[in-house]
Amino acid sequence: MIPFENSWPYDIVMNDLYVQSCPFCASDNVLIPLRVKEIPDIQHGKKKLLVFPCCHNKVTIVDMDNDYMLADEPLRNRKQG
Template identity: 60%
Template structure:
Protein backbone atom coordinates (compact mmCIF):
# COMPACT_ATOMS: atom_id res chain seq x y z
CA UNK A 1 0.00 0.00 0.00
CA UNK A 2 1.29 3.48 -0.88
CA UNK A 3 1.74 5.72 2.17
CA UNK A 4 -0.52 8.76 1.68
CA UNK A 5 1.82 10.92 3.76
CA UNK A 6 4.45 10.57 1.00
CA UNK A 7 2.18 12.05 -1.67
CA UNK A 8 1.56 15.63 -2.73
CA UNK A 9 -1.04 16.92 -5.23
CA UNK A 10 0.02 18.80 -8.33
CA UNK A 11 -1.63 20.60 -11.24
CA UNK A 12 -0.59 20.78 -14.88
CA UNK A 13 -0.92 24.11 -16.70
CA UNK A 14 0.33 24.34 -20.30
CA UNK A 15 3.01 21.74 -19.80
CA UNK A 16 4.24 23.14 -16.48
CA UNK A 17 3.78 21.45 -13.10
CA UNK A 18 2.57 23.49 -10.13
CA UNK A 19 1.75 22.67 -6.53
CA UNK A 20 -0.85 24.77 -4.74
CA UNK A 21 1.34 24.95 -1.65
CA UNK A 22 4.90 23.96 -0.82
CA UNK A 23 4.87 21.14 1.75
CA UNK A 24 7.94 22.62 3.46
CA UNK A 25 7.60 26.43 3.61
CA UNK A 26 3.92 26.96 2.74
CA UNK A 27 4.55 29.17 -0.30
CA UNK A 28 1.52 29.14 -2.61
CA UNK A 29 1.43 28.38 -6.34
CA UNK A 30 4.94 26.98 -6.71
CA UNK A 31 6.19 26.20 -10.22
CA UNK A 32 8.24 23.01 -10.04
CA UNK A 33 11.30 22.42 -12.25
CA UNK A 34 9.42 19.57 -13.91
CA UNK A 35 7.55 19.28 -17.21
CA UNK A 36 4.69 16.99 -18.19
CA UNK A 37 7.05 15.00 -20.43
CA UNK A 38 9.06 14.09 -17.30
CA UNK A 39 6.01 12.57 -15.60
CA UNK A 40 6.03 9.59 -17.96
CA UNK A 41 9.69 8.99 -17.12
CA UNK A 42 8.79 8.96 -13.42
CA UNK A 43 5.83 6.62 -14.06
CA UNK A 44 8.18 4.27 -15.92
CA UNK A 45 10.21 3.81 -12.74
CA UNK A 46 12.97 6.40 -13.00
CA UNK A 47 13.53 8.49 -9.88
CA UNK A 48 13.52 12.26 -10.35
CA UNK A 49 15.08 14.83 -8.02
CA UNK A 50 12.80 17.84 -7.51
CA UNK A 51 14.13 20.97 -5.83
CA UNK A 52 11.43 23.35 -4.65
CA UNK A 53 12.49 26.82 -5.86
CA UNK A 54 10.85 28.63 -2.93
CA UNK A 55 12.86 27.06 -0.09
CA UNK A 56 15.35 24.75 -1.89
CA UNK A 57 14.07 21.63 -0.11
CA UNK A 58 14.52 18.44 -2.13
CA UNK A 59 12.44 15.36 -2.73
CA UNK A 60 12.94 12.40 -4.99
CA UNK A 61 9.81 11.57 -6.97
CA UNK A 62 9.52 7.80 -7.23
CA UNK A 63 6.10 7.62 -8.91
CA UNK A 64 3.32 9.83 -10.20
CA UNK A 65 -0.26 9.52 -11.30
CA UNK A 66 -2.61 12.10 -12.83
CA UNK A 67 -3.00 14.00 -9.55
CA UNK A 68 -0.23 13.13 -7.07
CA UNK A 69 3.53 12.84 -6.87
CA UNK A 70 4.89 10.04 -4.68
CA UNK A 71 8.04 11.04 -2.82
CA UNK A 72 10.76 9.07 -1.06
CA UNK A 73 9.94 10.75 2.27
CA UNK A 74 6.86 12.03 4.12
CA UNK A 75 5.43 15.34 2.91
CA UNK A 76 2.45 15.42 5.27
CA UNK A 77 2.19 15.37 9.04
CA UNK A 78 1.08 12.09 10.59
CA UNK A 79 -2.47 12.09 11.94
CA UNK A 80 -2.64 12.29 15.76
Protein backbone atom coordinates in the same frame (compact mmCIF):
# COMPACT_ATOMS: atom_id res chain seq x y z
CA MET B 1 -0.03 -0.01 -0.14
CA ILE B 2 1.09 3.48 -1.13
CA PRO B 3 1.75 5.69 1.91
CA PHE B 4 -0.58 8.68 1.68
CA GLU B 5 1.76 10.85 3.77
CA ASN B 6 4.39 10.54 1.01
CA SER B 7 2.08 11.93 -1.68
CA TRP B 8 1.51 15.53 -2.75
CA PRO B 9 -1.02 16.87 -5.30
CA TYR B 10 0.07 18.77 -8.38
CA ASP B 11 -1.63 20.51 -11.29
CA ILE B 12 -0.68 20.93 -14.94
CA VAL B 13 -1.36 24.41 -16.32
CA MET B 14 -0.24 25.21 -19.87
CA ASN B 15 2.39 22.40 -19.77
CA ASP B 16 3.84 23.67 -16.46
CA LEU B 17 3.57 21.74 -13.20
CA TYR B 18 2.45 23.55 -10.07
CA VAL B 19 1.79 22.58 -6.49
CA GLN B 20 -0.86 24.56 -4.64
CA SER B 21 1.45 24.89 -1.66
CA CYS B 22 5.00 23.85 -0.84
CA PRO B 23 5.13 20.99 1.69
CA PHE B 24 8.19 22.57 3.31
CA CYS B 25 7.59 26.34 3.51
CA ALA B 26 3.86 26.58 2.62
CA SER B 27 4.44 29.03 -0.26
CA ASP B 28 1.41 29.23 -2.55
CA ASN B 29 1.21 28.23 -6.24
CA VAL B 30 4.78 27.01 -6.68
CA LEU B 31 5.99 26.30 -10.22
CA ILE B 32 8.08 23.15 -9.88
CA PRO B 33 11.01 22.32 -12.17
CA LEU B 34 9.43 19.24 -13.73
CA ARG B 35 8.27 18.90 -17.31
CA VAL B 36 5.17 17.08 -18.52
CA LYS B 37 7.37 14.94 -20.80
CA GLU B 38 9.25 13.63 -17.71
CA ILE B 39 6.10 12.16 -16.13
CA PRO B 40 6.08 8.90 -18.19
CA ASP B 41 9.73 8.24 -17.27
CA ILE B 42 8.92 8.67 -13.57
CA GLN B 43 5.86 6.42 -13.94
CA HIS B 44 8.11 3.73 -15.42
CA GLY B 45 10.54 3.74 -12.48
CA LYS B 46 12.96 6.61 -13.04
CA LYS B 47 13.55 8.62 -9.86
CA LYS B 48 13.67 12.42 -10.08
CA LEU B 49 15.28 14.81 -7.60
CA LEU B 50 12.89 17.72 -7.14
CA VAL B 51 14.22 20.97 -5.67
CA PHE B 52 11.47 23.37 -4.66
CA PRO B 53 12.45 26.83 -5.98
CA CYS B 54 10.75 28.66 -3.10
CA CYS B 55 12.84 27.23 -0.24
CA HIS B 56 15.42 24.97 -2.00
CA ASN B 57 14.34 21.87 -0.07
CA LYS B 58 14.88 18.60 -1.93
CA VAL B 59 12.81 15.47 -2.29
CA THR B 60 13.10 12.42 -4.56
CA ILE B 61 10.00 11.67 -6.62
CA VAL B 62 9.59 7.92 -7.11
CA ASP B 63 6.20 7.76 -8.88
CA MET B 64 3.44 9.98 -10.26
CA ASP B 65 -0.12 9.59 -11.45
CA ASN B 66 -2.42 12.17 -13.03
CA ASP B 67 -2.99 14.05 -9.77
CA TYR B 68 -0.32 13.13 -7.20
CA MET B 69 3.43 12.73 -6.97
CA LEU B 70 4.89 10.13 -4.61
CA ALA B 71 8.09 10.91 -2.70
CA ASP B 72 10.53 8.70 -0.83
CA GLU B 73 9.80 10.56 2.42
CA PRO B 74 6.70 11.97 4.15
CA LEU B 75 5.47 15.31 2.77
CA ARG B 76 2.28 15.62 4.81
CA ASN B 77 1.90 16.65 8.44
CA ARG B 78 5.18 18.59 8.46
CA LYS B 79 5.72 21.47 10.83
CA GLN B 80 5.65 24.56 8.61
CA GLY B 81 8.36 27.19 8.91
